[in-house]
Amino acid sequence: MSTETTDPRILADADLPDLPGRYSGKVRENYDLSDGRRVIVATDRLSAFDRILAAIPWKGQVLTGISRFWFERTADICPNHVIAYPDPCVVVARRLAILPVEIVVRGYLAGTTGTSVLTLYRRGERAMYGTRFPDGMRDNERLPAPVITPTSKAFDAGHDEPLTPDGILSAGLLTPDQWETVSAYALALFARGQELAAERGLILADTKYEFGTDGDGRIVLADEIHTPDSSRYWRAETYPARFAAGERPESFDKDFVRDWVAKRCDPYRDPIPTIPADLIEQTSAVYAQAFETITGEPFRPDASGPTPLARVRRNLAAYLGRGEVSPDPERP
Numbered sequence: 001m002s003t004e005t006t007d008p009r010i011l012a013d014a015d016l017p018d019l020p021g022r023y024s025g026k027v028r029e030n031y032d033l034s035d036g037r038r039v040i041v042a043t044d045r046l047s048a049f050d051r052i053l054a055a056i057p058w059k060g061q062v063l064t065g066i067s068r069f070w071f072e073r074t075a076d077i078c079p080n081h082v083i084a085y086p087d088p089c090v091v092v093a094r095r096l097a098i099l100p101v102e103i104v105v106r107g108y109l110a111g112t113t114g115t116s117v118l119t120l121y122r123r124g125e126r127a128m129y130g131t132r133f134p135d136g137m138r139d140n141e142r143l144p145a146p147v148i149t150p151t152s153k154a155f156d157a158g159h160d161e162p163l164t165p166d167g168i169l170s171a172g173l174l175t176p177d178q179w180e181t182v183s184a185y186a187l188a189l190f191a192r193g194q195e196l197a198a199e200r201g202l203i204l205a206d207t208k209y210e211f212g213t214d215g216d217g218r219i220v221l222a223d224e225i226h227t228p229d230s231s232r233y234w235r236a237e238t239y240p241a242r243f244a245a246g247e248r249p250e251s252f253d254k255d256f257v258r259d260w261v262a263k264r265c266d267p268y269r270d271p272i273p274t275i276p277a278d279l280i281e282q283t284s285a286v287y288a289q290a291f292e293t294i295t296g297e298p299f300r301p302d303a304s305g306p307t308p309l310a311r312v313r314r315n316l317a318a319y320l321g322r323g324e325v326s327p328d329p330e331r332p
């Protein structure tokens with residue numbers, strides 16, 4: 001992994017040997033406690049091309065803070081998994097059975113991946129994800145109404161595949177009731193997201209939700225919400241002129257590490273070259289700026305521990321009780 005670092009600001013691995021049920025995601029370290037709680041630690045890892053490119057100082061704190069902002073402002077729309085925030089990089093959540101469908105909502109004809117509506121539209125497709133798209137649309141144009149473009153959740157590093165509502169039901173991925181509920185939740189969450197983003201001078205162009213079911217089969221919002229990693233934000237002020245001129249909308253431009261890597265190697269196969277320090281710092285600044293623009297609050301990196309990992313251990317030990325996490329792994 002290219003995140004080996006001696007940078008004392010960075011949280012790259014979040015190894016908590018005292019906690020059970022570890023699952024290392026691309027970005028987050030997850031621990032399933034025996035009582036049904038899931039401890040989700042957002043690291044600073046930056047993922048693209050299904051791998052880890054780098055670690056970006058404070059990224060985990062930024063993503064956790066932005067998710068928190070949105071979980072708090074959408075709790076009236078649908079239940080979410082949050083129990084507590086014991087540390088700026090940690091969510092303690094209810095462990096859910098994650099539904100095998102990622103609910104992507106798009107308000108604009110945009111995107112770069114193989115499953116994005118823009119990619120498919122440019123290829124001439126008009127019937128996508130069970131929706132008919134009009135002819136003559138231009139890149140980054142607003143859709144007549146937001147559409148849900150579900151993809152299969154790629155468990156175990158598989159690839160996301162586009163789905164249609166009919167396909168979801170006939171494959172038995174969701175029950176009709178579940179599909180109806182997650183669709184209604186997703187559109188309502190997205191409408192709230194667009195509304196609050198607009199107050200901050202932003203367009204929420206698209207996003208992805210993950211839902212799960214609790215022990216009673218109730219559908220609950222999981223994972224993260226409206227973060228720059230799961231969403232595309234544009235600056236509202238410059239959108240009309242740039243769209244009219246056929247230019248790309250202004251966004252939180254955090255993709256330059258990704259672009260830099262893609263220019264220098266086959267990012268799916270080759271070793272990742274060492275990324276220049278100034279690119280890492282610029283990316284960190286963009287994430288901090290995203291936090292401030294989205295939430296309207298100043299970003300205050302929590303440097304209260306010798307390292308973020310030491311701080312996470314300390315905060316989790318205090319929250320869970322020392323029997324569960326030792327604040328000092330050397331002396332358990």
Ligand SMILES: Nc1ncnc2c1ncn2[C@@H]1O[C@H](COP(=O)(O)OP(=O)(O)O)[C@@H](O)[C@H]1O
Pocket residue numbers: 024025026027028029030038081093094095096097098210212222223224
């Ligand atoms: N409340 C929850 N219960 C169970 N699993 C969850 C919950 N919230 C998120 N998850 C899962 O935890 C993982 C979060 O870590 P992440 O780095 O995003 O992993 P991944 O590489 O699988 O996307 C994801 O697989 C996500 O689906």
Ligand SMILES: [Mg+2]
Pocket residue numbers: 025
């Ligand atoms: Mg994920």
